Amino acid sequence: MKVGVVTFPGSxxxxxxxxxxxxxxxxxxxxxxxxxxxxxxxxxxxPGGFSYGDYLRCGAIARFAPVMTAVIERAQQGMPxxxxxxGFQILCESHxxxxxxxxxxxxxxxxxDQELVVExxxxxxxxxxxxxxxxxxxxxxxxxxxxxxEDTLDRIEGEGRVVxxxxxxxxxxxxxxxxxxxxxxxxxxxxxxxxxxxxxxxxGPSTDGLGFFSSLLRAAVNA
Amino acid sequence: xxxxxxxxxxxxxxxxxxxxxxxxxxxxxxxxFGAFGALWVVVALGxxxxxxxxxxxxxxxxxxxxxxxxAVGVADPLVVAGATGSVVxxxxxxxxxxxxxxxxxQSQAVTTRPETAPRSRLTPALPVDACRQVARVRPxxxxxxxxRPGRPPxxxxxxxxxxxxxxxxxxxxxxxxxxxxxxxxxxDPQGQAVAHALPRLGFDGVTxxxxxxxxxxxxxxxxxxxxxxxxxxxxxxxxxxxxxxxxTVRVDQP
Numbered sequence: 001m002k003v004g005v006v007t008f009p010g011s012x013x014x015x016x017x018x019x020x021x022x023x024x025x026x027x028x029x030x031x032x033x034x035x036x037x038x039x040x041x042x043x044x045x046x047p048g049g050f051s052y053g054d055y056l057r058c059g060a061i062a063r064f065a066p067v068m069t070a071v072i073e074r075a076q077q078g079m080p081x082x083x084x085x086x087g088f089q090i091l092c093e094s095h096x097x098x099x100x101x102x103x104x105x106x107x108x109x110x111x112x113d114q115e116l117v118v119e120x121x122x123x124x125x126x127x128x129x130x131x132x133x134x135x136x137x138x139x140x141x142x143x144x145x146x147x148x149x150e151d152t153l154d155r156i157e158g159e160g161r162v163v164x165x166x167x168x169x170x171x172x173x174x175x176x177x178x179x180x181x182x183x184x185x186x187x188x189x190x191x192x193x194x195x196x197x198x199x200x201x202x203x204g205p206s207t208d209g210l211g212f213f214s215s216l217l218r219a220a221v222n223a
Numbered sequence: 224x225x226x227x228x229x230x231x232x233x234x235x236x237x238x239x240x241x242x243x244x245x246x247x248x249x250x251x252x253x254x255x256f257g258a259f260g261a262l263w264v265v266v267a268l269g270x271x272x273x274x275x276x277x278x279x280x281x282x283x284x285x286x287x288x289x290x291x292x293x294a295v296g297v298a299d300p301l302v303v304a305g306a307t308g309s310v311v312x313x314x315x316x317x318x319x320x321x322x323x324x325x326x327x328x329q330s331q332a333v334t335t336r337p338e339t340a341p342r343s344r345l346t347p348a349l350p351v352d353a354c355r356q357v358a359r360v361r362p363x364x365x366x367x368x369x370x371r372p373g374r375p376p377x378x379x380x381x382x383x384x385x386x387x388x389x390x391x392x393x394x395x396x397x398x399x400x401x402x403x404x405x406x407x408x409x410x411d412p413q414g415q416a417v418a419h420a421l422p423r424l425g426f427d428g429v430t431x432x433x434x435x436x437x438x439x440x441x442x443x444x445x446x447x448x449x450x451x452x453x454x455x456x457x458x459x460x461x462x463x464x465x466x467x468x469x470x471t472v473r474v475d476q477p
Contacts, residue, residue, distance in 0.1 A: 056462075057464055060461065092464075092466070093464060099467075100464055102411075105410060105412050145410065145412075147410060147467055148466065148467075149406075150408070173410060
């Protein structure tokens, strides 16, 4: 299975994301922000970082990169898309996901290993987890506060679209401690924590993040 | 002068030709200098050739007479030649008689290059305002039109040294301001930080602060309803995120 990893100007975690794809047996394909061509990939990962220097709003300018036109179109047709950190911000700016990300309520950059609970396993990226499973992956951001209107929050909670939620102290003031959400179809998922940094014992706090990538490949094998 | 490849009359006449052409600023200063300087070197220092020597000497003689006439104030070789813009002080275009010790043509050529003349010597002759009616003045000294005192400027002329500036601002500029604010229900950590800092600095009585963004869009031409609609589209698409922000569009300078 070919999984594209987009590199924007300012992306940081594209190599880690590609490595995570390879560890679970997928073929990682490097995609360039300036190319509208998705090179025949079956899924796309939008990695973390600071695309376009986070100017204007995080992800606001990356959302209009040529590659995003193709990503948005294919995502609406059902192609799996995972946005991590800055990728999550880009997906929210693209309106593929509800809500938006704002500055942490404590106004400081935060980097720590974060415990999460997986609440929805009905997505392309979390089907390998068990509902209610606790995982630990790194969290590192300055603008990770998930916000949305009360109506929107009620709706996504009601539709079971909260994918992961923070456990313990709310690390960034996210409304209802939401760490990641999915679209209606479940093929587009965004989250602030970094599962691609938790794929090897040597470098991560756990290998809990592998589930995001293995879920995708297992679903492809079973399909 | 037959057989005198470097004969005095030939050099002298060639110099006259060159000196006169130097003054023809219509050909464009340095470039003309280079072209005619090279031509003169070929003609004056090249092998003797009867086909060339006659016209060269004739033209040199003519220019010599004109230069002499200019020196005594009877006529101006530039006027006679139809050139309009002389900005070179006359002292630099004198015949070599004024600098007998430096009779070598090359050294004279250097002293007569307009581009090397100090700007302070040229400034009084430059009708800067007249020039700016047409275009921005180049930073180097140049032969802009109407340089001669008593002659009316020719504002329509645009030469290599006097062309319209691409950065010239249009007369009609309008400004539209787009203000973007977080929706009331969205937390504003930056505004809170400012609100907490104010009492520390002695500014009391502020109960809340909300921080937003202001975009100033400079437009060329008039603000029409159609263009305002475009700007509203930009405000909704890029300048703000309607999920968490509201925006207002207003015309600041119609």
